[in-house]
Amino acid sequence: MFTSKVYKKSPVSIQNILLSTRALVRKKLRENNKCEQYTQELIAHEYDSELLGKYHDKTLNKTIKQARNTVEYYKSYDLNLKTFPFIDKLEVNSNKDKFLSSKKSGAVIKGATSGTTGAPLVIPQDMQSVITEQAFINRGLAWAGFKEGDKRAWIRGDMIVPLEQKKAPFWRYSYFENMIMLSSFHMAPANLQSYIDTMVSFGVQVIQAYPSSIATLAKYLEVNNQYYPGDLKSIVTSSESLSKEDKHLIETRFKCxxxxxxxxxxxxxxxxxxxxxxxxxxxDYAHVELLPAGKTESGQQLAEIVGTNFNNSLYPLIRYKTGDHVVLSDEPNCPCGRVFPIVDSIEGRTGDYLIAEDGQKVHILNHIPKGVVGLIASQFIQDKKNEITILVVTDKNKFNTEQCSILTKNAKERLGESISFKIQEVNNIPRTKNGKIRQAICSL
Ligand SMILES: [Zn+2]
Structure with missing residues (x-):
């Protein structure tokens, strides 16, 4: 909606209404009684290892059984998880339809993955899956002390403010959620004080943000020798990797x-x-296996995250290798009392970025390949200020001139109209020495 002509051309007051209405509809669809009931069930077992264990085993068995009975890819396996093969994004992408369950009910909602390789994987889900996901989000917010009605700030990469807009306000209001949404795309140094002031005067209690967006504000506060002058309960981050250093900096500068x-x-x-x-x-969210993957430079054990989803019976993925890693912990339990296993840290995706036309670093590149048909992998290379090469690995039957223009259009929306994009087809995206593909390489 935010990139539609109607939204972009509306005055700010109308944008606030459009955005609030959209949020209300989404909230009504997701946060019903069923969601609330499920959230309470999830909260009830997090301090009880026996209850949690039973829930996990029951859900895992149900997932495997359903997959075997209704999904072509899994029909030849018996009910023992260990006999299932490991799969990854490429395997799923090459067998897309074989993972779809024959048992469908109600509306199907499709979403696309992003991630470092830039090869989107389209995953269908039903409404039940969306509601269950919401219950987990709500429990996460409860951990952070959020109570219904609390005032929130949201800085999570939504294009709520058109990129062409160069003057404040760089935020909009979602009235029914009691939320101020701030643009992640207008965080030039000269604008950052207005972000802080606006959140303080709105009386924000909880901030939900992309790590790169909230870290930018924390760094701004640090550079200016300031602390956030408001009174926050907590900050909730997700969708990008958050380094220990940035987490510490954010907690120090925002005092929560x-x-x-x-x-x-x-x-x-x-x-x-x-x-x-x-x-x-x-x-209780998924069955996670940790595959040994060597050691960190300081000698800690690394493991790859391999997971089986509990919450998408329409498109079950079993023993899916994520390519992301955790550093294992020696601690048997946590002072918080919750009985979930502990890991020391997550070594997720690297924080690659490009420089936009106004000189800002843009970390949020995940959206650019979205919706481009036939694109298998991509990487952005920037050696000059106004020129970016996009290396693409494509399915040549599907990736045509029209898809090329969608990719360019998406890139210009994120980075600026004046930047020229050269699309270059390659067979493989070069990998780093760790075997990872970087999303962007900027040598400026
Ligand atoms: Zn804990």
């Missing part, structure tokens, strides 16, 4: 705890940090 969430659209794992800063693997 950061609750970080690792998840992915495949929904095969969720890891959340608590009020004691420990990362808990949410064993």
């Amino acid at each position: 705890t950061v609750f970080d969430w690792y998840g992915l659209f495949e929904r095969v794992a969720a890891i959340a940090s608590c009020e004691h800063g420990r990362y808990h693997i949410l064993t």
Whole structure:
């Protein structure tokens, strides 16, 4: 909606109304009685290992059984998880339809993954799955002390303010959610004080943000030797990796705890940090296996996150290799009392960025390849200020001139109209020595 002509051309007051109405409809669809009931059930077992264990085993068995009975890809396996093969994004992308369950009910909602490789994976889900996901989000907010009606700030990469707009306000209001939404795309140094002032005067209690957006504000406060002058309950981050250094900086400058969430659209794992800063693997969200993957430079054990989703019976993914890693912890339990296993940290995706036309670093590149048909992988290379090369690995039958223009249009929306984009087809995107593909390489 935010990139539509109608929205972009409306005055701010109308944009506020459009945005609030959209939020209200989404809230009504997701946050019904069923969602509330499920949230309470999730909260009830997090301090009880027996109850949690039973819930996990029951859900895992149900997931495997349903997948075997209704999904072509899994029909030849028996009911033992260990006999299922490991799969990854490429395998799913090459067998898209074989993962779809034959048992459908109600509306199907499609969403696309993003991630470092830039090869979107379209995943269908039903309304039940959307509601269940919301229940987990609500429990996460409860960990962060959020209560219904609390005033929130949202800085999560939504294009709520048109990119062409160069003057404040760089925020809009979602009235029914009691929320101020601030643009992640207008965070030039000269604008940052107005972000802080606006949140303070709105009386924000909880901030939900992309790590890169809230870290930008924390760095601004640090550079100016300031602390956030408002009174916050907490900050909730997700969708990008958050380094320990940035988490510490944000907590110091905003004087509250950061609750970080690792998840992915495949929904095969969720890891959340608590009020004691420990990362808990949410064993009621998915079944997670940790595959040994060597050691860190300081000698700690690394493991790859491999997950089985509990919450998408329409598109079950079993033993899905995420390519993301955790550093294992020696701690057997957490002072918070929750019985979920603990990991030391998450070594997720790297914080690659490009420089936009106004000189800002743009970290949020995940949206650019979205909706481009036939695009298997991409990487952005910027050697000059106004020129970016996009390396693309494509399915040549589907990736045509029209898709090329969609990709360019998406890129210009994020980075600026004056930048020229050269699309270059390659067979492979070069990998780093760790075997990872960087989303962007900027040598400026
Ligand atoms: Zn804890």
